[in-house]
Amino acid sequence: MNIRLKTQAISAARPLAGRVSLVTGSTSGIGLGIARALAEAGSAVVLNGLGHAAEIARTRGQMAEDYGVAVTYSDADMTRPEAIAGMIETALAEHGRLDVLVNNAGIQHIAPLDQFPVEKWDAILSINLSSAFHTMRSALPAMRQNKFGRIINIASAHGLVASPFKAAYVAAKHGIVGLTKVVALETAEQGITCNAICPGYVYTPLVEAQIDGQAKAHGISREQVIHDVLLAQQPNRRFATVEELGALTVFLAGDAAASITGTALPVDGGWTAH
Numbered sequence: 001m002n003i004r005l006k007t008q009a010i011s012a013a014r015p016l017a018g019r020v021s022l023v024t025g026s027t028s029g030i031g032l033g034i035a036r037a038l039a040e041a042g043s044a045v046v047l048n049g050l051g052h053a054a055e056i057a058r059t060r061g062q063m064a065e066d067y068g069v070a071v072t073y074s075d076a077d078m079t080r081p082e083a084i085a086g087m088i089e090t091a092l093a094e095h096g097r098l099d100v101l102v103n104n105a106g107i108q109h110i111a112p113l114d115q116f117p118v119e120k121w122d123a124i125l126s127i128n129l130s131s132a133f134h135t136m137r138s139a140l141p142a143m144r145q146n147k148f149g150r151i152i153n154i155a156s157a158h159g160l161v162a163s164p165f166k167a168a169y170v171a172a173k174h175g176i177v178g179l180t181k182v183v184a185l186e187t188a189e190q191g192i193t194c195n196a197i198c199p200g201y202v203y204t205p206l207v208e209a210q211i212d213g214q215a216k217a218h219g220i221s222r223e224q225v226i227h228d229v230l231l232a233q234q235p236n237r238r239f240a241t242v243e244e245l246g247a248l249t250v251f252l253a254g255d256a257a258a259s260i261t262g263t264a265l266p267v268d269g270g271w272t273a274h
Protein backbone atom coordinates (compact mmCIF):
# COMPACT_ATOMS: atom_id res chain seq x y z
CA MET A 1 0.00 0.00 0.00
CA ASN A 2 1.47 3.41 -0.87
CA ILE A 3 1.80 6.03 1.87
CA ARG A 4 -1.22 8.08 0.73
CA LEU A 5 -3.56 5.07 0.69
CA LYS A 6 -2.18 3.91 4.05
CA THR A 7 -2.80 7.37 5.55
CA GLN A 8 -6.35 7.34 4.15
CA ALA A 9 -6.97 3.87 5.61
CA ILE A 10 -5.73 4.96 9.04
CA SER A 11 -7.84 8.15 9.04
CA ALA A 12 -10.91 6.14 7.92
CA ALA A 13 -10.37 3.72 10.81
CA ARG A 14 -9.83 6.55 13.32
CA PRO A 15 -12.06 9.35 12.02
CA LEU A 16 -12.10 11.08 15.41
CA ALA A 17 -8.33 11.14 16.00
CA GLY A 18 -7.41 14.38 17.82
CA ARG A 19 -10.94 14.91 19.11
CA VAL A 20 -11.97 14.96 22.78
CA SER A 21 -15.32 13.49 23.84
CA LEU A 22 -17.18 13.54 27.14
CA VAL A 23 -19.96 11.03 27.81
CA THR A 24 -22.12 11.46 30.91
CA GLY A 25 -23.26 8.23 32.57
CA SER A 26 -20.56 6.18 30.83
CA THR A 27 -19.72 3.72 33.61
CA SER A 28 -22.46 1.36 32.41
CA GLY A 29 -24.76 0.34 29.55
CA ILE A 30 -25.28 2.64 26.57
CA GLY A 31 -22.91 5.36 27.78
CA LEU A 32 -20.05 2.89 28.20
CA GLY A 33 -20.75 1.43 24.74
CA ILE A 34 -20.70 4.92 23.22
CA ALA A 35 -17.49 5.85 25.07
CA ARG A 36 -15.81 2.69 23.73
CA ALA A 37 -16.95 3.43 20.17
CA LEU A 38 -15.64 7.01 20.37
CA ALA A 39 -12.29 5.80 21.75
CA GLU A 40 -12.06 3.13 19.03
CA ALA A 41 -12.62 5.91 16.49
CA GLY A 42 -9.56 7.69 17.93
CA SER A 43 -11.10 10.25 20.31
CA ALA A 44 -9.77 10.94 23.80
CA VAL A 45 -12.60 10.27 26.26
CA VAL A 46 -13.82 11.68 29.56
CA LEU A 47 -15.88 9.08 31.40
CA ASN A 48 -18.47 10.01 34.02
CA GLY A 49 -20.94 8.14 36.18
CA LEU A 50 -21.53 6.28 39.40
CA GLY A 51 -19.82 3.04 40.38
CA HIS A 52 -16.98 1.41 42.30
CA ALA A 53 -13.72 3.34 42.03
CA ALA A 54 -11.65 0.20 41.36
CA GLU A 55 -13.96 -1.01 38.59
CA ILE A 56 -14.01 2.43 36.95
CA ALA A 57 -10.19 2.62 37.12
CA ARG A 58 -10.01 -0.81 35.44
CA THR A 59 -12.39 0.26 32.65
CA ARG A 60 -10.43 3.44 32.13
CA GLY A 61 -7.07 1.62 31.93
CA GLN A 62 -8.46 -1.06 29.61
CA MET A 63 -9.94 1.51 27.21
CA ALA A 64 -6.70 3.51 27.09
CA GLU A 65 -4.76 0.31 26.36
CA ASP A 66 -7.22 -1.11 23.82
CA TYR A 67 -7.60 2.08 21.80
CA GLY A 68 -4.40 4.07 22.48
CA VAL A 69 -6.23 7.24 23.56
CA ALA A 70 -6.27 9.34 26.75
CA VAL A 71 -9.12 8.35 29.06
CA THR A 72 -9.97 10.41 32.15
CA TYR A 73 -12.87 10.18 34.59
CA SER A 74 -15.12 12.64 36.42
CA ASP A 75 -17.29 11.55 39.34
CA ALA A 76 -19.58 14.60 38.93
CA ASP A 77 -23.12 13.94 40.16
CA MET A 78 -25.56 14.92 37.40
CA THR A 79 -28.01 16.26 39.99
CA ARG A 80 -25.50 18.99 41.00
CA PRO A 81 -25.09 21.96 38.62
CA GLU A 82 -21.85 23.17 40.22
CA ALA A 83 -20.31 19.68 39.94
CA ILE A 84 -21.32 19.58 36.26
CA ALA A 85 -19.70 22.96 35.58
CA GLY A 86 -16.56 21.70 37.37
CA MET A 87 -16.52 18.54 35.24
CA ILE A 88 -16.52 20.55 31.98
CA GLU A 89 -13.90 22.96 33.32
CA THR A 90 -11.61 20.06 34.31
CA ALA A 91 -12.11 18.31 30.96
CA LEU A 92 -11.08 21.50 29.14
CA ALA A 93 -8.08 21.98 31.44
CA GLU A 94 -6.91 18.34 31.12
CA HIS A 95 -7.52 17.85 27.40
CA GLY A 96 -7.31 21.41 26.04
CA ARG A 97 -10.58 21.16 24.12
CA LEU A 98 -13.99 19.50 24.06
CA ASP A 99 -15.37 18.46 20.68
CA VAL A 100 -18.05 15.87 21.39
CA LEU A 101 -20.50 16.03 24.27
CA VAL A 102 -22.82 13.07 24.79
CA ASN A 103 -25.57 13.64 27.36
CA ASN A 104 -26.49 10.10 28.29
CA ALA A 105 -26.85 9.78 32.10
CA GLY A 106 -30.34 8.67 32.98
CA ILE A 107 -32.50 6.81 35.46
CA GLN A 108 -36.01 5.37 35.37
CA HIS A 109 -38.90 4.90 37.80
CA ILE A 110 -42.25 3.34 36.98
CA ALA A 111 -45.45 4.18 38.88
CA PRO A 112 -48.94 5.57 38.21
CA LEU A 113 -48.91 9.38 38.21
CA ASP A 114 -50.91 9.80 41.42
CA GLN A 115 -48.52 7.45 43.23
CA PHE A 116 -45.34 8.78 41.61
CA PRO A 117 -42.88 9.69 44.41
CA VAL A 118 -42.09 13.41 44.24
CA GLU A 119 -38.38 12.77 44.90
CA LYS A 120 -38.27 10.35 41.92
CA TRP A 121 -39.90 12.97 39.69
CA ASP A 122 -37.30 15.54 40.79
CA ALA A 123 -34.37 13.12 40.34
CA ILE A 124 -35.45 12.01 36.86
CA LEU A 125 -36.03 15.57 35.64
CA SER A 126 -32.69 16.59 37.08
CA ILE A 127 -30.54 13.68 35.76
CA ASN A 128 -32.33 12.96 32.46
CA LEU A 129 -33.02 16.58 31.42
CA SER A 130 -31.51 19.42 33.48
CA SER A 131 -28.01 17.89 33.53
CA ALA A 132 -27.89 18.33 29.73
CA PHE A 133 -28.79 22.01 30.09
CA HIS A 134 -25.91 22.41 32.55
CA THR A 135 -23.30 20.50 30.46
CA MET A 136 -24.24 22.34 27.25
CA ARG A 137 -24.27 25.70 29.01
CA SER A 138 -20.69 25.11 30.19
CA ALA A 139 -19.36 23.45 27.02
CA LEU A 140 -20.75 25.77 24.34
CA PRO A 141 -18.34 28.72 24.80
CA ALA A 142 -15.28 26.49 24.12
CA MET A 143 -17.03 24.81 21.16
CA ARG A 144 -17.91 28.24 19.73
CA GLN A 145 -14.30 29.34 20.11
CA ASN A 146 -13.12 26.23 18.19
CA LYS A 147 -15.93 26.65 15.62
CA PHE A 148 -16.57 22.94 16.10
CA GLY A 149 -18.85 20.93 18.33
CA ARG A 150 -20.99 17.82 18.26
CA ILE A 151 -23.65 17.47 20.94
CA ILE A 152 -25.52 14.18 21.05
CA ASN A 153 -28.35 13.78 23.52
CA ILE A 154 -29.46 10.25 24.33
CA ALA A 155 -33.22 10.68 24.51
CA SER A 156 -35.48 7.66 23.92
CA ALA A 157 -38.42 6.42 21.88
CA HIS A 158 -40.13 7.88 24.95
CA GLY A 159 -38.97 11.29 23.71
CA LEU A 160 -41.35 10.82 20.77
CA VAL A 161 -44.22 8.72 22.16
CA ALA A 162 -45.52 7.91 25.64
CA SER A 163 -46.16 4.80 27.71
CA PRO A 164 -48.24 4.70 30.89
CA PHE A 165 -46.58 4.83 34.32
CA LYS A 166 -43.46 6.62 33.06
CA ALA A 167 -44.58 10.22 33.66
CA ALA A 168 -41.23 11.67 34.69
CA TYR A 169 -39.19 9.71 32.14
CA VAL A 170 -41.50 10.59 29.22
CA ALA A 171 -41.64 14.24 30.28
CA ALA A 172 -37.85 14.45 30.60
CA LYS A 173 -37.23 12.68 27.28
CA HIS A 174 -39.75 14.84 25.38
CA GLY A 175 -38.03 17.80 27.07
CA ILE A 176 -34.59 16.82 25.85
CA VAL A 177 -35.85 16.43 22.28
CA GLY A 178 -37.15 20.02 22.48
CA LEU A 179 -33.95 21.28 24.09
CA THR A 180 -31.94 19.60 21.30
CA LYS A 181 -33.86 21.61 18.68
CA VAL A 182 -33.30 24.91 20.52
CA VAL A 183 -29.53 24.33 20.81
CA ALA A 184 -29.37 23.28 17.13
CA LEU A 185 -30.98 26.56 16.11
CA GLU A 186 -28.78 28.66 18.39
CA THR A 187 -25.55 27.05 17.10
CA ALA A 188 -26.41 26.38 13.44
CA GLU A 189 -23.93 28.91 12.02
CA GLN A 190 -21.10 28.06 14.37
CA GLY A 191 -19.88 24.63 13.19
CA ILE A 192 -21.79 22.99 16.03
CA THR A 193 -24.52 20.38 15.66
CA CYS A 194 -26.94 19.11 18.29
CA ASN A 195 -28.98 15.95 17.76
CA ALA A 196 -30.96 13.50 19.84
CA ILE A 197 -30.78 9.72 19.49
CA CYS A 198 -34.01 7.97 20.46
CA PRO A 199 -33.34 4.32 21.27
CA GLY A 200 -36.06 1.75 21.74
CA TYR A 201 -35.29 -0.96 24.31
CA VAL A 202 -31.61 -1.77 24.73
CA TYR A 203 -30.62 -4.55 27.15
CA THR A 204 -28.74 -2.70 29.94
CA PRO A 205 -28.95 -2.59 33.77
CA LEU A 206 -31.66 0.12 33.41
CA VAL A 207 -33.91 -2.33 31.51
CA GLU A 208 -32.88 -5.37 33.58
CA ALA A 209 -34.15 -3.48 36.66
CA GLN A 210 -37.65 -3.28 35.08
CA ILE A 211 -37.99 -6.95 34.15
CA ASP A 212 -38.56 -8.53 37.59
CA GLY A 213 -40.94 -5.74 38.66
CA GLN A 214 -43.04 -6.14 35.50
CA ALA A 215 -43.03 -9.94 35.89
CA LYS A 216 -44.44 -9.56 39.39
CA ALA A 217 -46.95 -6.86 38.36
CA HIS A 218 -48.30 -8.91 35.42
CA GLY A 219 -47.87 -12.37 37.06
CA ILE A 220 -45.80 -13.62 34.10
CA SER A 221 -42.27 -14.94 33.52
CA ARG A 222 -39.19 -12.85 32.73
CA GLU A 223 -39.17 -14.21 29.16
CA GLN A 224 -42.80 -13.18 28.72
CA VAL A 225 -41.98 -9.67 30.02
CA ILE A 226 -39.15 -9.37 27.50
CA HIS A 227 -41.12 -10.64 24.50
CA ASP A 228 -44.74 -9.72 25.31
CA VAL A 229 -44.34 -6.46 27.26
CA LEU A 230 -41.05 -4.73 26.39
CA LEU A 231 -40.44 -5.94 22.86
CA ALA A 232 -44.15 -5.88 22.04
CA GLN A 233 -43.50 -2.20 21.27
CA GLN A 234 -40.56 -2.96 19.01
CA PRO A 235 -41.66 -4.42 15.63
CA ASN A 236 -38.27 -6.04 14.92
CA ARG A 237 -38.67 -7.92 18.24
CA ARG A 238 -35.11 -7.59 19.40
CA PHE A 239 -33.21 -5.23 21.66
CA ALA A 240 -31.18 -2.49 19.97
CA THR A 241 -27.50 -2.84 20.91
CA VAL A 242 -24.99 -0.50 22.52
CA GLU A 243 -22.74 -1.13 19.50
CA GLU A 244 -25.45 0.19 17.13
CA LEU A 245 -25.78 3.32 19.27
CA GLY A 246 -22.00 3.71 19.43
CA ALA A 247 -21.71 3.55 15.64
CA LEU A 248 -24.44 6.17 15.15
CA THR A 249 -22.78 8.45 17.71
CA VAL A 250 -19.42 8.15 15.92
CA PHE A 251 -21.14 9.01 12.64
CA LEU A 252 -22.89 12.07 14.15
CA ALA A 253 -19.56 13.17 15.68
CA GLY A 254 -17.78 13.02 12.33
CA ASP A 255 -17.35 15.44 9.46
CA ALA A 256 -19.92 13.68 7.23
CA ALA A 257 -22.71 14.64 9.67
CA ALA A 258 -22.00 18.39 9.53
CA SER A 259 -25.43 19.20 8.04
CA ILE A 260 -27.43 16.99 10.41
CA THR A 261 -28.69 19.10 13.30
CA GLY A 262 -31.84 19.47 15.35
CA THR A 263 -32.97 15.92 14.64
CA ALA A 264 -34.36 13.16 16.85
CA LEU A 265 -33.17 9.90 15.32
CA PRO A 266 -35.09 6.77 16.35
CA VAL A 267 -33.07 3.54 16.79
CA ASP A 268 -36.10 1.53 17.80
CA GLY A 269 -36.74 -1.31 15.32
CA GLY A 270 -39.80 0.55 14.00
CA TRP A 271 -41.52 1.34 17.34
CA THR A 272 -42.26 4.99 16.52
CA ALA A 273 -43.36 4.11 12.97
CA HIS A 274 -46.68 2.89 14.46
Ligand code: NAD
Nearest residue numbers: 025027028029030049050077078105106156201202204206
Ligand atom coordinates in the same frame (compact mmCIF):
# COMPACT_ATOMS: atom_id res chain seq x y z
P1 NAD B 1 -27.62 2.31 32.85
O1 NAD B 1 -28.33 2.25 34.14
O2 NAD B 1 -26.88 1.11 32.37
O3 NAD B 1 -26.59 3.53 32.83
C1 NAD B 1 -26.91 4.79 33.36
C2 NAD B 1 -25.66 5.59 33.58
O4 NAD B 1 -26.01 6.85 34.17
C3 NAD B 1 -24.67 4.91 34.54
O5 NAD B 1 -23.34 5.12 34.12
C4 NAD B 1 -24.94 5.65 35.86
O6 NAD B 1 -23.82 5.64 36.74
C5 NAD B 1 -25.21 7.04 35.32
N1 NAD B 1 -25.89 7.88 36.30
C6 NAD B 1 -27.07 7.65 36.94
N2 NAD B 1 -27.32 8.63 37.83
C7 NAD B 1 -26.26 9.48 37.76
C8 NAD B 1 -25.92 10.68 38.44
N3 NAD B 1 -26.71 11.21 39.38
N4 NAD B 1 -24.76 11.29 38.11
C9 NAD B 1 -23.93 10.76 37.17
N5 NAD B 1 -24.21 9.63 36.49
C10 NAD B 1 -25.35 9.01 36.80
O7 NAD B 1 -28.73 2.77 31.78
P2 NAD B 1 -28.75 2.77 30.18
O8 NAD B 1 -29.85 1.88 29.77
O9 NAD B 1 -27.40 2.58 29.62
O10 NAD B 1 -29.26 4.26 29.93
C11 NAD B 1 -28.45 5.28 29.41
C12 NAD B 1 -29.32 6.34 28.76
O11 NAD B 1 -30.03 5.75 27.67
C13 NAD B 1 -30.38 6.93 29.69
O12 NAD B 1 -30.52 8.32 29.46
C14 NAD B 1 -31.64 6.18 29.27
O13 NAD B 1 -32.79 6.92 29.56
C15 NAD B 1 -31.41 6.05 27.80
N6 NAD B 1 -32.19 5.00 27.16
C16 NAD B 1 -32.05 3.69 27.55
C17 NAD B 1 -32.82 2.72 26.91
C18 NAD B 1 -32.71 1.26 27.27
O14 NAD B 1 -33.55 0.49 26.82
N7 NAD B 1 -31.74 0.84 28.03
C19 NAD B 1 -33.71 3.09 25.91
C20 NAD B 1 -33.82 4.42 25.56
C21 NAD B 1 -33.05 5.37 26.18
